[in-house]
Every structure is written in structure tokens, then in C-alpha cells.
Amino acid sequence: MSHTLIIATDSLQRQNQKLLKIAEALMRRAEQSPSESGLAYAQFERAALLEEEVRNRTFDLEQALDQLNLTHSQLAQANAATETARADLSNAIETIHDGFALFNASDTLVMCNSRFGKWMRDVHPQLRPGLRFKTYVQLVSRSHFLALPSGVSPAQWAKRRMSHHREKHAVFNSRIAGQRWLQISEQRTSDGGTVILQTDVTDMMRLERRERDRLLDDQARLIRATLDHLDQGVCIFDTHNLLAGSNQRASELLTLPMHHLTIGSRAERLYQFLRDHGQFPDANSATRLRAWMISKDTRAPLSFEVLIGARALTAFAQQMPDGGFVISFTDITTERAAAQALVVANETLERRVAERTLELEAALSDAERANASKSRFVAAASHDLMQPLSAAKLYMASLAEGLHTPELLSHLDKATNALAGVEDILGALLDISKLDSGQVAVELTDVALGDMLGQLSDELAPLAAKKGLDFRIVLPGATVRSDATFLRRILQNLISNAVRYTSSGKILVGARRCGNVVRIEVHDTGPGIPADQHQRIFDEFHRLNTPSRPTEGVGLGLTIVKRACDLLDHPLQLHSQPGHTMFAVTLPLSNPQVAVDPTPTKGHGQADLPSAIVLLIENDSGLRSALTVALEAWGLDVFACASAREAMSLLQKVDIAPDLVIADYQLDDGLLGSDAIAQLRQRHGPLPACLITANRNPELARLCKSIGADLLHKPINPSDLRLLLLSRLPTDQA
Known part of the structure; x- marks a missing residue:
């Protein structure tokens, strides 16, 4: 009930006073009513308890009061520190030479220094805490002190300024009245607020402009010096066709008075001078x-x-980007005189060539007549000599039946062999005369190679067995298109030569099918043919006479083979090294299967090449230019270089790896194209590559195989080059 005796809102002092009065009244009542001592005592006891409770409450309240006083003291100190910090911050940002402003995360201005916005006197008084950022931008955009860029409205400027505000960090320049420039730097804070710094960069901009003007002046002087040292006459006209500059050479070439080329002269004056004092080889040039x-x-x-x-x-004459134009004049008097002299020289040379051609035609006609006469004589003489030679052989045979003396039989055998040799020579001479005459009747038929080689095997196998040779002919089942008589003579001479000049080892004759042709190869393990003799052995009566290759025959067999192959258009090949020789004849099949190219073709039967970059390294400028033109005509991008060093430097500048490298094998200064390919692959990875060369040494083919590069021989066949590009360049992906 004690809580009903006091009012909680009273102060502690007031509550204590009330409780003391209540206790005092209870004591008096107890003393005045002794009959009610029991009740009084109970009330007294209650009052004592109440007094104890009041005392405890009083103590608690005193402690709470002390704590409250301490809290008020600390709060006062914190407020003082806050005010001090705020004053220090205000003083600090006020000492900054730039304009400073802080907006909170809600884009409301928290504080700024006096320099912020001071250059805009109509906006500066309104920059107070609580200002919204969007309102600030609107005020600035409409300020009379803001120099808007040409063609930009205040609304457009405000939109662009708000776009900068959305960035985390933005720096840009803004021009204000009085030819001043501010650099605005805007940075987001960690709590989402925004700090803005305004820096006056007017001096910097003016210095930059002065430096730019100085550079322009220097550049103008450099251009003037360059124009004055040119061998060409140059006139520069602005967008209004007024002369902006010219050099001294223009006056010299045009023989034009200086007052005609003063700054500001109209281009019409130059045209009138050329029309009145010049002659145009093309009558329409003046009008154009x-x-x-x-x-x-x-x-x-x-x-x-x-x-x-x-x-x-x-x-x-060429137009400049600003609409003006430049016209240059070059003196070609010497070139025209040289061209005229060249025309005269060509006419003289053509006349002399025509005269010499007539002389050569007459000489050739005489030579052809002499050759025809010789061929006819050889043919007639060979034919006439065959008859007495045959008769002599019959007499020799009859003598052999009546002789029994070994010595005489030996002499007779030698004489018979000599007559056989003469017969062979006459037969060879007859064949050569027929081939030289150009009047040989060639009858192309289907020839079964197996049957012909089988007959030759039967004829020559005994001779090979007599010499102890391993003689094998692999009979093919192919049928070729050729002249049977000449083809048999070709194969017979090649195989008999192999038997004749092979003293031990093997002889192998076989056929290889290669598409629509078949190649007959004759291999032997004879002494071989020196490389310097590969061409000479096909000359008439040329025989090798070395210790490893005894002289046999009369030296006409390979001559007949070569001329017969040329007549029939059968390619003949020779590969030889010590201990091995191979002759090969390529023949067309009689019924070749038409090869179907799986690659789809477009236009003129050629497949389109993919878009690619080809790096060309060729030291010969003529061939480099020709290859570049051909490759670019096929739609390829070409980096044409004269050396490996130039190629490496070019690729480093453009920072692009090529899709294919084509390099000449023999470059300048003893460098090799294979080394250039290796250097490029070290930098750009395993690039497809091709070597081009006129060297047909087999070692070069093995080198290309070892480095994984293709090989093309000069002169380069465009079809072979295109096939190489189709196989090596990457295919475009859809």
C-alpha cells in the first residue's frame, strides 16, 4: 500500500518528506490510543518497515542520480569533442585551395568550403547543407557563368553531368566565364556518399594552349622548310579556293611571276595561267x-x-580533309625525252631484229635442209649397208661349219661379234635419223605392259643369269597408250643397259600407278652415273669410261631412248648415286579413271581461298612483287618482306601472327629461309610454312620433311601454289 501514499513523479526529497510525516502521524496515534496497543504496534511495525524501504529507495535514487550526473558529464564532453572535430574539419577543408563538397548517401549536401562554387556567383549563395545534388546540377546548368560547349543546351549539360555522377570515380573539365577552366573530380565514399573537388586548371590549360600554338608554329616552319626543299612545285588552297601556301619550286616550274602566287590568290588565276600559257596533251584536261x-x-x-x-x-591534285586541296607539279621533261629516245631505239632495234630474224630464218632453212639431207643419207646408207652386212654374216656362218681349229674359231667368233656391233650401230643410226627427220609415223595404240615386259624378260634373263645377277621383272596388269615399236625399243635399251653395266647385285623392273599414269622404273646396282654426266649420257656416242664402269656399247642407246620419249611425250627421269641407278618412264593409262575433286569449286573451276594472312620472305624484288600481286588477287593479305629481320620487325609492330609463311631458301647475306621459319616458330608457335627454291637437290626435300615444311620449285606453277594454300590455310568457320 505504500506505493499509494506517494506520487512517483515527485522528487525524492518530496517523497521522503511525505514518508516522514506519515511515520510521525502513526507514532502519535499509537501513543494516543493505548487500548488499541496491539493494533498500534502493528502499525508501528509497518511504519518501521516502510521507513526502511524509504531509506533503501532513497539510497538507490541517490546512486541513480550520481550515475545520471556522470552520464550528463560524459555527454557534455562528447558534444564538446564533436563540436571541436566539426570545427577542425571545417577549418581543414577551408584550408584546401580547391573547392570541396561532401554529399551523403542520400545525395544531400552535408558540408562544403567557401571555395566550392565561388566562380559562379549566382549559385554560390545557395550552396548550403541540405541542398539536393540534382538541384545543385540544375542550378549550375542554368548559371550565366557556365560556358556551355557549342550546340549543347543546359538540359543536355545537366544530363551529361548526372551521367558522370553515376560513375564510381569521374574526372572531367568544365569551362566557365572569363576564359577559366575547372577540373571536376568526383569520388564515391565507403558509405555511399560523394566527395567533389573543384580545381582551377586555367593556368595549366593556357600553358598547354601556348605550347600547342608553339608546336603548330614549329610545325608550320618545318612544313615550309620541307616544301622549299622539294623538287616538286606545290600549291595549297583552302576551302574557299584561296592560296594558303606555295613553294619557290612552283614558280620556277610554271615560270609564273611571284605576284600570281601570293597568299589569298584565287585558284582561278592558276587555272587561267595554265589555260593561256600551257598546252594540254589531252584536250579535256583543262575542262576537267x-x-x-x-x-x-x-x-x-x-x-x-x-x-x-x-x-x-x-x-x-588531291582534296584535303578540310575541303581544301593540294596541287603538285613534277618536271618530267627528262623522262619524256628518255621515253622518246627509247621509242626510237626500240624502232631501230625492231628493225635490226627483223633483219636478223630473216637471216636466222634463212640459216635455219639451210640447216633444216642439211639435216634432212643428212637424215636421208644416213637412212639410205644404213639401208644399203644392211644387205652386204647380212651377206657377210651368212658367209661367216658357213665358214664356222667347216672350221675346227680352235684359234680360227675364236677369230671367227670375234669377227661375227664385230659384224653384230656394226649392225647395232647402223640400226641405231637409222632410228636416230628417223627421229631427227620429224617424219616418223607414230601409231598410238593400247599396249599391254605385262606382255611386252614378259617378252623382254625372256630375251634378257639368260644374259643376266650368265653374269650371276639377281634379275627380276614384276609384270604389271596395266594397259598404256603408246607406240608399241618405240616403247619396246625404249624399255629394251634401258633394261639391256642395266644388264650390261651391272657386274654384280640386282636388277629390278617394276611399275607404279600414280593417278592417271603409270611409271616404269628400272633399278640396278651398277657403279652409278656421276651427277655431272646425267645430261651428257643422252648425247650421241657419249660413253662413260671409268675404272668402275668399263666402256661397252656404242653410246647410242640412251640417245634413242631420250628422243623417242620426247617424240611420244613420255617424261624420262634419272636418279643415280654410287651403287644404285634408276631410270623411269611415265606413260598414260589407256582408260584412266576421271579423278573427282571433292573440293567444291566456284567461278573458273577454282576453289575459293579462306581469308588469311601470308608472310612472304623473298629477297628478289621482282618475284616478291609478282607473288604479292598473285596472292592478293586470290583475296589474301600479304606481308611482303625482303629478309627475316624485316619480317620479325613487321610482325612485332602489328602484333599479328601470320597463317602461312612462304620463304625463299637462299636469302641475302648467306641466310637461309629454313632458319627464318625456325625463328618465326619460336616466337609465334608452329606456323605452316613453305620453302621455294630453284635447287632440286634431294637433300633439300629431306630438310623440308624434317622441319615440317612444304617445298615448291622455281619457276613456281600457280596451280601448285594454289593447291598448297588450299591444303595449308585454315578453313573459315561459319
Whole structure:
């Protein structure tokens, strides 16, 4: 009930006073009513308890009061520290030479220094805490002190400024009135607020402009010096067709008075001078020049020639990006004189060539008549000599039956062999005369190779067995298109030569099918043919006479083989090294299967090449230019270089790896294309590559195989080059 005796809102002092009065009243009542001592005592006891409770409450309240006083003291100290920090921050940002402003995460201005926005006197008084950022931008955009860029409205500027505000960090320049520039730096804080710094960069911008003007002046002086040292006459006109500059050489070439080329002169004066004092080889050049000068549209470059006195000039006019144009004049008098002299020399040379041609034709006609006469004589003589030779052989045979003396039989055998040799020589001479005459009747038929080689095997196998040779002929089942008589003579001479010049080892004759042709190969393990004799052995009566290759035959067999192959258009090949020789004859099949190219073709039967970059390294400028033109005509991008060093430097500049490398094998200064390919692969990875060379040494083919590169021999066949590109370049992916 004690809580009903006091009011909680009273102070502790007031509550204590009330409780003391209550206790005092209870004591008096107890003393005044002794009859009610029991009740009084109970009330007294209750009052004592109440007093104890009041005392405890009083103590608690005193402690709470002390704690509250301590808290008030600490809060006062914190407020003082906050005010001190705020004052220090205000003083700190006020000492900053730049304009400073802080917006909170809600884009409301928290604080700024006096320099922020001071350059805009109509906006500066409104920059107070609580200002919204969007409102600040609107105020600035409409300020009279903001110099807006040409063609930009306040709304557009405000939109662009808000786009910068959305970035985490932005730096940009803004121009204000009075030819001043501010650099605005805006940075987000960790709590999402925004700090803005405004820096006056006017001095920096003015210094930069002065430096740029100085550079422009230096550049103008450099251009003037360059123009004055050019061998060409140059005139520069601005967008209004007014002369902006010219060099001294222009006056010299045009023989034009200096007052005609003063700054500001109209281009019309130059045109009138050329029309009045010059001669145009092309009558339409003057009309085209005038129309070109007055045109306001985009103008293509214009070139023409004009004669000024005895001087021939070529002029080239080209439009500049700003709409003006440059016209240059080059003296080509010497070139024209040289060209005229060349025309005269060519006419003289053509006349002399025609005369010599007639002389050569007459000499050739005489030689052909002499050769025909010789061929006819050889043919007639061979034919006439065959009859007495045959008769002599019959007499020799009859003598052999009546002789029994070993010595005489030996002499007779030698004489018979000598007659056989003469017969062979006459037969060979007859064949050569027929081939030289050009009147040989060639009858192309289907020839079964197996049957023909089988007959030759039967004829020559005994001779090979007599010498102890391993003689094998693999009979093919192919049928070829050729002249049976000449083909048999070709194969017979090749195989008999192998038997004749092989003293031990093997002889192998076989056929290889290669598409629509078959190649007959004759291999032997004879002494071999020196490389310097590979061409000479096909000459008439040329025989090898070395210790390892005894002289046999008369030296006409390979001559007949070569001429017969040329007549029948059967390619003949020879590969030889010590201990091995191979002759090969390529023959067309009689019924070749038509090969189907799986690659789809377009236009002119050629497959399109994919878009690719080809690096060409060729030290010969003529071939490099020809290859570049061919490759670019096929739609390829070509990096043409004269050396490996130039190629490495070019690839480093463009930072692009090529899709294919084509390198000449023998470059300048003893360098090799294979080394250049190795260097490029070290830098750009396993690039497809091809070596081109006129060297047909087999070692080069093995080198290309070892480095994984293709090989093309000069002169380069365009079809072979295109097939190589189709196989090596990457296919475009859809």
C-alpha cells in the first residue's frame, strides 16, 4: 500500500518528506490510543518497515542520480569533442585551395568550403547543407557563368553531368566565364556518399594552349622548310579556293611571276595561267581541272599533264580533309625525252631484229635442209649397208661349219661379234635419223605392259643369269597408250643397259600407278652415273669410261631412248648415286579413271581461298612483287618482306601472327629461309610454312620433311601454289 501514499513523479526529497510525516502521524496515534496497543504496534511495525524501504529507495535514487550526473558529464564532453572535430574539419577543408563538397548517401549536401562554387556567383549563395545534388546540377546548368560547349543546351549539360555522377570515380573539365577552366573530380565514399573537388586548371590549360600554338608554329616552319626543299612545285588552297601556301619550286616550274602566287590568290588565276600559257596533251584536261576546282562535293584525285614552254609537267591534285586541296607539279621533261629516245631505239632495234630474224630464218632453212639431207643419207646408207652386212654374216656362218681349229674359231667368233656391233650401230643410226627427220609415223595404240615386259624378260634373263645377277621383272596388269615399236625399243635399251653395266647385285623392273599414269622404273646396282654426266649420257656416242664402269656399247642407246620419249611425250627421269641407278618412264593409262575433286569449286573451276594472312620472305624484288600481286588477287593479305629481320620487325609492330609463311631458301647475306621459319616458330608457335627454291637437290626435300615444311620449285606453277594454300590455310568457320 505504500506505493499509494506517494506520487512517483515527485522528487525524492518530496517523497521522503511525505514518508516522514506519515511515520510521525502513526507514532502519535499509537501513543494516543493505548487500548488499541496491539493494533498500534502493528502499525508501528509497518511504519518501521516502510521507513526502511524509504531509506533503501532513497539510497538507490541517490546512486541513480550520481550515475545520471556522470552520464550528463560524459555527454557534455562528447558534444564538446564533436563540436571541436566539426570545427577542425571545417577549418581543414577551408584550408584546401580547391573547392570541396561532401554529399551523403542520400545525395544531400552535408558540408562544403567557401571555395566550392565561388566562380559562379549566382549559385554560390545557395550552396548550403541540405541542398539536393540534382538541384545543385540544375542550378549550375542554368548559371550565366557556365560556358556551355557549342550546340549543347543546359538540359543536355545537366544530363551529361548526372551521367558522370553515376560513375564510381569521374574526372572531367568544365569551362566557365572569363576564359577559366575547372577540373571536376568526383569520388564515391565507403558509405555511399560523394566527395567533389573543384580545381582551377586555367593556368595549366593556357600553358598547354601556348605550347600547342608553339608546336603548330614549329610545325608550320618545318612544313615550309620541307616544301622549299622539294623538287616538286606545290600549291595549297583552302576551302574557299584561296592560296594558303606555295613553294619557290612552283614558280620556277610554271615560270609564273611571284605576284600570281601570293597568299589569298584565287585558284582561278592558276587555272587561267595554265589555260593561256600551257598546252594540254589531252584536250579535256583543262575542262576537267576547272570542274574539279569549283566542285564542292568529295573529289577524287586528279592527274594530268601540261606543257609549259619546252618543259613537260605532270600535275596531281588531291582534296584535303578540310575541303581544301593540294596541287603538285613534277618536271618530267627528262623522262619524256628518255621515253622518246627509247621509242626510237626500240624502232631501230625492231628493225635490226627483223633483219636478223630473216637471216636466222634463212640459216635455219639451210640447216633444216642439211639435216634432212643428212637424215636421208644416213637412212639410205644404213639401208644399203644392211644387205652386204647380212651377206657377210651368212658367209661367216658357213665358214664356222667347216672350221675346227680352235684359234680360227675364236677369230671367227670375234669377227661375227664385230659384224653384230656394226649392225647395232647402223640400226641405231637409222632410228636416230628417223627421229631427227620429224617424219616418223607414230601409231598410238593400247599396249599391254605385262606382255611386252614378259617378252623382254625372256630375251634378257639368260644374259643376266650368265653374269650371276639377281634379275627380276614384276609384270604389271596395266594397259598404256603408246607406240608399241618405240616403247619396246625404249624399255629394251634401258633394261639391256642395266644388264650390261651391272657386274654384280640386282636388277629390278617394276611399275607404279600414280593417278592417271603409270611409271616404269628400272633399278640396278651398277657403279652409278656421276651427277655431272646425267645430261651428257643422252648425247650421241657419249660413253662413260671409268675404272668402275668399263666402256661397252656404242653410246647410242640412251640417245634413242631420250628422243623417242620426247617424240611420244613420255617424261624420262634419272636418279643415280654410287651403287644404285634408276631410270623411269611415265606413260598414260589407256582408260584412266576421271579423278573427282571433292573440293567444291566456284567461278573458273577454282576453289575459293579462306581469308588469311601470308608472310612472304623473298629477297628478289621482282618475284616478291609478282607473288604479292598473285596472292592478293586470290583475296589474301600479304606481308611482303625482303629478309627475316624485316619480317620479325613487321610482325612485332602489328602484333599479328601470320597463317602461312612462304620463304625463299637462299636469302641475302648467306641466310637461309629454313632458319627464318625456325625463328618465326619460336616466337609465334608452329606456323605452316613453305620453302621455294630453284635447287632440286634431294637433300633439300629431306630438310623440308624434317622441319615440317612444304617445298615448291622455281619457276613456281600457280596451280601448285594454289593447291598448297588450299591444303595449308585454315578453313573459315561459319
